[in-house]
Amino acid sequence: MSIQTRERFSAREIRQYTFRAGLSRTQGGLMELISEVYTSILGGLTLLAMAGALIVALRHSLGVGTESALAVTAVAPGFHSVALLQASATVLLALAAALLSVEMTMGPVAMTLPQTAWWLGLPVRRRGFIQPGFLKSLLWPTIAAILVVVPLALGMADHPAAGNIALAALCGVGLAWLLHGVAGWCQITNSGAWLKTVMGAVTLVAPLTLVATALYNNVAGSGAVTATQTAWMEYLPTSWPLLVADGARWPLLLVALALGLLTLVYVNLERITTAQLKASAAAGAYAASSLLSMDATELSRSLSTGPAVGRSKLRLPMVFKKGSATSRSVKTLLSTHATMALRSPSTLLRVLVLAAVPASLAAVEFLGNAILIAVVLFLCAYFAATALGATARFAAGNPAVDALMPLPAKVVRRVHYVLPAVAMTIWAAVCLGLLLALGVGSPALLILAIFAGPGLGAATLRAAFRPAPDWNMPAVASPTGPIPTGAIRSFLSGPDLTLIVLLPVLICLISGGVPAVAFPAQLTLSYLAFLWGTHVRKPKSAKDGGLFGTPAATAAAK
Amino acid sequence: MKLNVGGGGASLYFEVMSKVSDSSPGGPRLPSSAASPSTPAQRKDVVRAEKLQAGYSGNPVCGVVSFSVHSHQSLALVGPNGAGKSTVVKTVVGQLEPLSGTTLINGAEVDDRTLDFRREVAVVFDDDAFFPALTVEEHLAIVSAGHGVEDVEDVIAAELEFFGLSEQAKSRPYNLSSGQRRRMLLASAFVRPRSLLVLDEPEQRLDTAMRHKLATRLRAEVDAGLALLVVTHDPDFLTTVATKALFVADTIHVMTPQRAAAAIASENPYAE
Structure with missing residues (x-):
């Protein structure tokens, strides 16, 4: 067929067309979005309000003191801490390394996979497609820098004048842009793989140095690391915004340097290859799906090294000859799950690092606030729980896998539960054990946390088997384009159960004591969580007798 | 011309404004089917690969390959799974860096960043990446309009008809079967001009x-x-379409389509 051509559309027109065509068939809009967020978060806030009231009542009955729970320190007297200066410098260094690593993985100039597939092959100037992504990508490091630098500068400056804080924020933004520019240049020249590896290592090791220093200080006595010994860290470039907050001006040179580098990147944007943009798009899609699953390990992997390649050759027995058919199947499944977990040692390492994060907070002078530690403990528990759900998530995405064994669906789901439950029990023991070593909590709280472990395993399953957002329903319009119905609700499945299971631990941590009633309450919650997390939903298609109308596993059990 | 691409009452119009035509030298390019039917001696290579070594991370996936394809010619790459056929093709069109060797398309080094490359070369790989909120015809409209096709609606309607997707024109990709999505991807290569078409299975x-x-x-x-x-x-597809074939393995064998079809059936390049 003969095709006649005349003139082409510009990249801008094609972008606008794609965006508007997508929005043209969405239903609802901002109000529906707000309504969905409101409904989902209201439950959580109610729970927190009830917990707050309980904390106040408990503190009163335990006679812990009249001091507000918001201001109380959770660290027992006599425990040494890491100096605030060392902590802030370490945190800034780790965040800068994380930012650079993430920037290099995500692009920093990025498009989505459909955009690379449908736009980049068109014979129009590519700058029109690439440039908006570059300009938008500047927003995230800017926001991140302001969110990090302003509170730190306010907290650490000797005389936090508004002008100094604003200039410190500017310096922080300059630093973030400089890192963005470095990542951009690496993308243009297709180089810098070693830099990404180094930054990933720095990000992982930095929090551990704080815990290690604090533990060392507790046993070293007079040989403890002092603030004077770590004063040099103030001059690391990543700490320069704090120098500006104290009145120094020379670190603002960073801003000029960053602008120069960004200009260079801007001019060379069209040199970025299609392959590079596709790789960034794939990384972005992977990160987005990890974000939706709220799996910290998958997310950190997606933002650093990319999908796991499974180099480990570790093997466990998969075939069992003794016992009934059911027990052999259960053993095979358990062995498979254990093999998959052990073949990802980096996942287990990340889970271990997450166990140390609340302790690293407690290790820092003035930061051992009970509420702060409780919030971080909740987040780390959730991230650790979801990190252990890789096998369950795979099964959720591939239902046929769970139907391979002649077992009822409920039994298969409970086998999925075993590994996360054991691992989270150990995790809770390590996490609260480290906190105890740094003077936070008590042996009773440690035992309470161990009781919560099996419940956290159930949260792993709830997050893994959450219903996916439905693109077949009318999408909801948002400022960034259409989003599927139920996205927010889906996002919160998992964190909700983690919060419910951890409530007794968190309440007791903030209250400063563990009443006897907490133990049966915790055991009951963990049991209820087990029932909730291992509950098997009837597939939607079963209602209309679809392909999965009669799940194979159930059928086999009959 | 206006292309109605919206749904319901929220119709969108993609207006073609009267612009100065193609900025490339020589004005608008002739459609591929109107290419001059020159004699074999006059035909120039559209693709020329010289001692090309394809692979990943420094590791070759198959033997070194040299070939050329000119207009009126169709080269089929055959071989067993994992032999490196798709890797070779991706390297030829610049989606992968070659380990060694060169590829020229229309006499120029492969660079998919250039306008000429994107104007001339249509590539369809098995990318399952779609805009979830856009319909089938809107996807095709992006390609067609982006290439400055006249009568976008007619061209798209004809291709939807050919690929049996007329009834799915207003469906979104994730409501289609995988085979229908495949048809849609293939249609995207036909709603635009092309002098080289690259298809992976x-x-x-x-x-x-x-x-x-x-x-x-x-x-x-x-x-x-x-x-x-x-x-x-597919041996039948091969013998219908190809004018010559390469059997890709540790070493590369040039053969006729008929012999290649026999080689596919037996996974043996020496089969007759």
Whole structure:
């Protein structure tokens, strides 16, 4: 067929067309979005309000003191801490390394996979497609820098004048842009793989140095690391915004340097290859799906090294000859799950690092606030729980896998539960054990946390088997384009159960004591969580007798 | 011309404004089917690969390959799974860096960043990436309009008809079967001009009738002047479409399509 051509559309027109065509068939809009967020978060806030009231009542009955729970320190007297200066410098260094690593993985100039597939092959100037992504990508490091630098500068400056804080924020933004520019240049020249590896290592090791220093200080006595010994860290470039907050001006040179580098990147944007943009798009899609699953390990992997390649050759027995058919199947499944977990040692390492994060907070002078530690403990528990759900998530995405064994669906789901439950029990023991070593909590709280472990395993399953957002329903319009119905609700499945299971631990941590009633309450919650997390939903298609109308596993059990 | 691409009352119009025509030298390019039917001696290579070594992370996946394809010619790459056919093709079109060797397309080094490359070369790999909120015809409209096609609606309607997607024109990709999504991807290569078409296993997920229809059409386009580079596992598709074939393995064998079809059946390049 003969095709006649005349003139082409510009990249801008094609972008606008794609965006508007997508929005043209969405239903609802901002109000529906707000309504969905409101409904989902209201439950959580109610729970927190009830917990707050309980904390106040408990503190009163335990006679812990009249001091507000918001201001109380959770660290027992006599425990040494890491100096605030060392902590802030370490945190800034780790965040800068994380930012650079993430920037290099995500692009920093990025498009989505459909955009690379449908736009980049068109014979129009590519700058029109690439440039908006570059300009938008500047927003995230800017926001991140302001969110990090302003509170730190306010907290650490000797005389936090508004002008100094604003200039410190500017310096922080300059630093973030400089890192963005470095990542951009690496993308243009297709180089810098070693830099990404180094930054990933720095990000992982930095929090551990704080815990290690604090533990060392507790046993070293007079040989403890002092603030004077770590004063040099103030001059690391990543700490320069704090120098500006104290009145120094020379670190603002960073801003000029960053602008120069960004200009260079801007001019060379069209040199970025299609392959590079596709790789960034794939990384972005992977990160987005990890974000939706709220799996910290998958997310950190997606933002650093990319999908796991499974180099480990570790093997466990998969075939069992003794016992009934059911027990052999259960053993095979358990062995498979254990093999998959052990073949990802980096996942287990990340889970271990997450166990140390609340302790690293407690290790820092003035930061051992009970509420702060409780919030971080909740987040780390959730991230650790979801990190252990890789096998369950795979099964959720591939239902046929769970139907391979002649077992009822409920039994298969409970086998999925075993590994996360054991691992989270150990995790809770390590996490609260480290906190105890740094003077936070008590042996009773440690035992309470161990009781919560099996419940956290159930949260792993709830997050893994959450219903996916439905693109077949009318999408909801948002400022960034259409989003599927139920996205927010889906996002919160998992964190909700983690919060419910951890409530007794968190309440007791903030209250400063563990009443006897907490133990049966915790055991009951963990049991209820087990029932909730291992509950098997009837597939939607079963209602209309679809392909999965009669799940194979159930059928086999009959 | 206006292309109505919206749904319901929220119609969108993609207006073609009266702009100065193509900025490339010589004005608008002739459609591929109108390419001059020159004699074999006059035909220039559209693709020329010289001692090309394809692979990943420094590791070659197959033997060193040299070949050329000119207009009115169709080269099929065949071989067992994992032999490196798709890797070779991706390297040829610049989606992968070659480990060694060079590829020229229309006499210029491969660079998919250039306008000329994107104007001339249509590539269909098995990328399952779609805008979830856009319909089938809107996806095709992006390609067609982006290439400055006149009568976008007519061209798209004709291709939807050919690929049996007329009834799905207003469906969104994730409501289609995988075979229908495959048809949609293939249609995207036909709603635009092209002088080189690169297809990676186009027969995958297509029913027998559609395979035959596609093969016949491709052959007709090759006869009319198109240069085609195709990876395939289907002997019938191969013998209908290809004018020559490469059996890709540790070493590369040049052969006739008929012999290549026999080689596919036996996974043996020496089979007759």
